[in-house]
Amino acid sequence: MKTKVLAALAATMAVGATCAFAANPFVDVPSDSWAYKSVVELADAGIIQGVDGQYFQGNRNITRYEAAEMVAKAMAHMDKASVEQRALINKLADEYADELNNLGVRVSALENRVGNVKLTGDARIRYRYQSEGDKIKGTDQVVNEKQTNDNSWDYRVRVRANAQVNDRTNVVYGITTGVRSFADNGSASEENNVTTDRAYVDYNFGGNNWDLMVGRYEYIMGGPRAYGFFYGDTFDGAQLKYQNDKFAATAGYGKFKEGPIGGAWTVDDDNYASAKTAYGELEGFFGGGRMAGSAVGVYYNNIMPKAEVLNDIALDNIDVWGAYASVNFGKWNALANYETYRDVIDNGNGSKDNADVWVGKLTYGAANFATPKSWDAWVEYLNADQFDIAGTFIGSTNGWRNDSLTSNVKSWGVGVDYTFAKNAQFQVMQSFATSAKKGDADPGEETRAQFVFVF
Structure with missing residues (x-):
């Protein structure tokens, strides 16, 4: 679970990054942290939102439902992904299919995997x-x-x-x-x-x-x-x-x-x-x-x-x-x-x-x-x-x-x-x-x- 989530973050970082100089939204991620650039890019792309809009809490284990939401947001940027990244995101979408489909998370890119009509x-x-x-x-x-x-x-x-x-x-x-x-x-x-x-x-x-x-x-x-x-x-x-x-x-x-x-x-x-x-x-x-x-x-x-x-x-x-x-x-x-x-x-x-x-x-x-x-x-x-x-x-x-x-x-x-x-x-x-x-x-x-x- 933890390895898959880290892989998802790595893939979505490359896919969803929009601005390397965006402002840091989290008070608990110092600018000299090794993860600073990745966290800021993920937040700027809208893939992660943190806790209460202020804290990243990088040491906290996330739930399957939070992981599903990150996968959903990564899939919204599928058009910018490489072949390897697409394969990884599709695999993660299959892993969290039940959370995505049964709990009301709307994932437009999930339907787009097989065309405009599913x-x-x-x-x-x-x-x-x-x-x-x-x-x-x-x-x-x-x-x-x-x-x-x-x-x-x-x-x-x-x-x-x-x-x-x-x-x-x-x-x-x-x-x-x-x-x-x-x-x-x-x-x-x-x-x-x-x-x-x-x-x-x-x-x-x-x-x-x-x-x-x-x-x-x-x-x-x-x-x-x-x-x-x-x-x-x-x-x-x-x-x-x-x-x-x-x-x-x-x-x-x-x-x-x-x-x-x-x-x-x-x-x-x-x-x-x-x-x-x-x-x-x-x-x-x-x-x-x-x-x-x-x-x-x-x-x-x-x-x-x-x-x-x-x-x-x-x-x-x-x-x-x-x-x-x-x-x-x-x-x-x-x-x-x-x-x-x-x-x-x-x-x-x-x-x-x-x-x-x-x-x-x-x-x-x-x-x-x-x-x-x-x-x-x-x-x-x-x-x-x-x-x-x-x-x-x-x-x-x-x-x-x-x-x-x-x-x-x-x-x-x-x-x-x-x-x-x-x-x-x-x-x-x-x-x-x-x-x-x-x-x-x-x-x-x-x-x-x-x-x-x-x-």
């Missing part, structure tokens, strides 16, 4: 089985039929094209098969057609602290560190984000295209859901910074259903407040997430029904697609109230649980993720001790196993 994607083969239908307590009467083996197997393929317009602008376009059941026998029904699920422009400015995204993108309520119980997989809108190593603020507006409020509620064959939302998020990072450390966050959504009345129920705007804390300690991560949904339904007498969701999750290890034989194991607890609309919660297309296990339930879950080969991972999840919070019908337990391949 194709990526993933494929998933999934098995889901619910042990029984919703059974009335103390009887053998089943309210909802169980999921059978005929429709337990499904697959999905997604392809992404990332076009690097310039050092600040990306254009992304993606298509998906959607979730297709093997029981369909390849039928080409309208809902099974390949669709566009990504089509957006991403623009960085203000020293890359600001990011503007416009178009069709992925939106997760609470951000990628939260549990993501409420989810808009395909979302048309615009989002503005500011972030540094200690703080992030996000604001956006758009329309859900997936999940129940993206179109599942219908009246007389007309789509009455298709909800819009305005959202905001505030996050703080500590114990390692934005990429590697722990985080806390709060978020708000004002969701506006398209219909004013659905099945004789008046729909009001839905105010959603949430908070999360994600804390790392060694190889462990503890996540707690709370959401509350307010002013949802007018029951006709002026009263409203509210719903709360509590989620706790404890994870050990990290299954990394780029690292064969890496793995993690987790356990979680879910306590979710029920909305009275359609007898289900208003949304959840992100979680692994089937719809009947995301609303009006108390439930535990366990899972293991294992990378059995580079870019190939096996994941298994199981619910247990699941019970309904209201009423007499308990949902059955769910088993889910899947192979995921990325390319």
